[in-house]
Amino acid sequence: MTDTDIFGKQVPVLIRNVSLNGKIQEIYLDGTGMIGAVGEKITDHDAEFIIDGDGATALPGMINMHTHSPMGLLRGYSDDMQLFEWLSTKIWPTEAHLTEDDIYWGAKLACLEMIRTGTTTFNDMYFKMEQIARAVDESGIRACLSYCMIDGGDHAKFESEARVMESTVKNIKNMNNPRVMPGVSPHAVYTVSKEGLTWCSEFAKKENIPLHVHLSETEQEVTDCVAAHGMRPPAWLDHCGVLSEQCIAAHCCWLDADDISLLAKRGVTAVHNPISNMKLAGNRALPYPEMKAAGVNVALGTDGASSNNDLDMFSEMKTAAILQKFFWNDPTVMPAADALKIASPNGANALGLNAGVIAPGHLADLVLVGRNPLNVPAFNTDSNAVYATSGLAVSTTICDGVILMHDGIIPGAEEIMEKAGSVAFDLVRRATAP
Ligand SMILES: O=c1[nH]cnc2c1ncn2[C@@H]1O[C@H](CO)[C@@H](O)[C@H]1O
Numbered sequence: 001m002t003d004t005d006i007f008g009k010q011v012p013v014l015i016r017n018v019s020l021n022g023k024i025q026e027i028y029l030d031g032t033g034m035i036g037a038v039g040e041k042i043t044d045h046d047a048e049f050i051i052d053g054d055g056a057t058a059l060p061g062m063i064n065m066h067t068h069s070p071m072g073l074l075r076g077y078s079d080d081m082q083l084f085e086w087l088s089t090k091i092w093p094t095e096a097h098l099t100e101d102d103i104y105w106g107a108k109l110a111c112l113e114m115i116r117t118g119t120t121t122f123n124d125m126y127f128k129m130e131q132i133a134r135a136v137d138e139s140g141i142r143a144c145l146s147y148c149m150i151d152g153g154d155h156a157k158f159e160s161e162a163r164v165m166e167s168t169v170k171n172i173k174n175m176n177n178p179r180v181m182p183g184v185s186p187h188a189v190y191t192v193s194k195e196g197l198t199w200c201s202e203f204a205k206k207e208n209i210p211l212h213v214h215l216s217e218t219e220q221e222v223t224d225c226v227a228a229h230g231m232r233p234p235a236w237l238d239h240c241g242v243l244s245e246q247c248i249a250a251h252c253c254w255l256d257a258d259d260i261s262l263l264a265k266r267g268v269t270a271v272h273n274p275i276s277n278m279k280l281a282g283n284r285a286l287p288y289p290e291m292k293a294a295g296v297n298v299a300l301g302t303d304g305a306s307s308n309n310d311l312d313m314f315s316e317m318k319t320a321a322i323l324q325k326f327f328w329n330d331p332t333v334m335p336a337a338d339a340l341k342i343a344s345p346n347g348a349n350a351l352g353l354n355a356g357v358i359a360p361g362h363l364a365d366l367v368l369v370g371r372n373p374l375n376v377p378a379f380n381t382d383s384n385a386v387y388a389t390s391g392l393a394v395s396t397t398i399c400d401g402v403i404l405m406h407d408g409i410i411p412g413a414e415e416i417m418e419k420a421g422s423v424a425f426d427l428v429r430r431a432t433a434p
C-alpha cells in the first residue's frame with residue numbers, strides 16, 4: 001500500500017493505538033461511512049487499511065455552525081473597523097464583484113482549511129451556493145448550505161431573492177449527495193423585510209430543512225429593531241414565524257432573560273462566534289450560563305475568515321471557553337467538556353446528523369490530533385484539546401468514513417492555495433478599479 005492509496009475511498013479501516021475518552025483504544029470504520037466498533041482490542045474486522053495512531057487523541061470531527069466559506073478570499077483584506085462600516089465600505093462592495101469561479105475557489109480554500117484543522121461539517125450562509133456545493137462534493141467534507149436572502153425591504157428584490165432561494169434548494173437536493181444538505185437563510189432582521197422573513201420560515205418548514213440567520217449580534221441591531229417594530233430581534237423573528245427547532249441563530253450576544261426563554265421555548269440553536277465578536281468589538285458575549293440553565297442548544301462557529309481570520313475550531317473552542325470566563329467573571333463557566341460539546345455534538349444535533357460522538361452506529365466523522373508537545377502530559381485529553389491544541393496539530397481527518405487528510409497530507413492542497421490566492425487578488429483588483 002502506498003501512502004496515496006488511503007485517500008478518498010470508503011473502505012473498512014481500523015485505527016489502532018489512539019487515546020479516546022482517556023484510554024488507548026481502537027476504532028473500526030465499517031466501510032459504509034459509519035463507525036462499526038470501538039474497543040480496547042477489535043479482532044473481528046476486515047479492514048483494508050490499518051492506521052497506527054501512535055498515541056494520537058481521537059475526537060469527533062468539529063462542526064462549524066456558522067460561517068461564510070468563500071470569505072477566506074478576503075482574509076486580511078480589511079480588518080480593524082466597525083462592523084457596519086466594514087460591511088458597507090469594504091465587504092459588500094467587493095462581494096458585488098464575486099464571480100462563480102471566485103466563489104468556487106473560495107469554498108475550495110475553506111474546505112481545505114477546515115479539513116486541515118479538523119472540521120468535518122460546516123453550516124454555511126452565502127451566495128451562488130451551487131459553486132460551494134461543488135467544492136464540498138469534491139473535497140469530501142459535509143455541509144449545510146443556505147443561500148443568503150437580503151431584500152432591504154424592497155418587494156421586487158424579495159421576489160427575485162425568493163426565486164434564487166427556491167432554485168438553490170432544488171439544485172442542491174438534485175445532487176443527491178447526503179453530505180451536501182440545503183438550508184434557507186434570511187441574513188438578519190436589519191437586511192430582510194417582514195415578508196422575506198415570513199416567506200423563509202414557511203419555505204424552511206415546507207422543505208423541512210434548517211433555517212440559518214444572524215441574530216442580536218450588536219446592540220445597534222437591538223435598538224434599531226425595537227425602534228422599527230416595537231420588539232427585540234428574537235420577538236420580531238418569532239412574530240415572523242422564524243423561531244423553531246429548525247432555526248440556527250448566529251451570534252446571540254445581546255439577549256435579555258425574555259429573549260433567552262423564548263429561544264429555549266422554541267428549541268432554537270444559538271451559535272457562539274467568540275472570535276468574530278471580539279474582533280468586531282461587539283462588547284458582549286453570548287450569555288452562555290443563562291442559556292445553558294434555560295436548556296438552549298448552544299453550538300460553535302467561526303463566522304467568515306474575513307472577521308476571524310481563520311476557520312480553526314480548536315482556537316474557537318479555546319476562545320469561547322476563555323471569553324466566557326472573562327466576560328462573566330467566573331472561571332467555572334464553560335469548562336473544557338462544554339467547549340467540546342458545543343463544537344461538535346450540539347451542532348450535529350441542530351443539523352439532525354448522527355455525528356459528534358465516536359461510538360458504533362454513528363457517522364465516521366472524526367479526527368486524530370497527532371502526538372505533539374502540546375499533548376504532553378496527557379492528564380486530561382479534553383483539557384489539552386481545548387486549552388493547548390491548535391487545529392494545525394490535527395494529523396488525520398476522516399469524513400463519512402473517507403480519509404481526507406493523513407499525516408497532515410491532503411492531496412491537491414497546493415493547487416487550491418495557489419488558485420485561491422490568485423483569484424482573491426484579481427477580485428480585489430476588479431473591485432477597486434477606478
Ligand atoms: O459578522 C457579520 N455580520 C453580518 N453579516 C456578515 C458578517 N460577516 C459576514 N457577513 C455578511 O453576510 C453575508 C453572507 O451571507 C455576506 O454579505 C457577508 O459579507
Ligand SMILES: [Zn+2]
Nearest residue numbers: 214250303304
Ligand atoms: Zn456571519
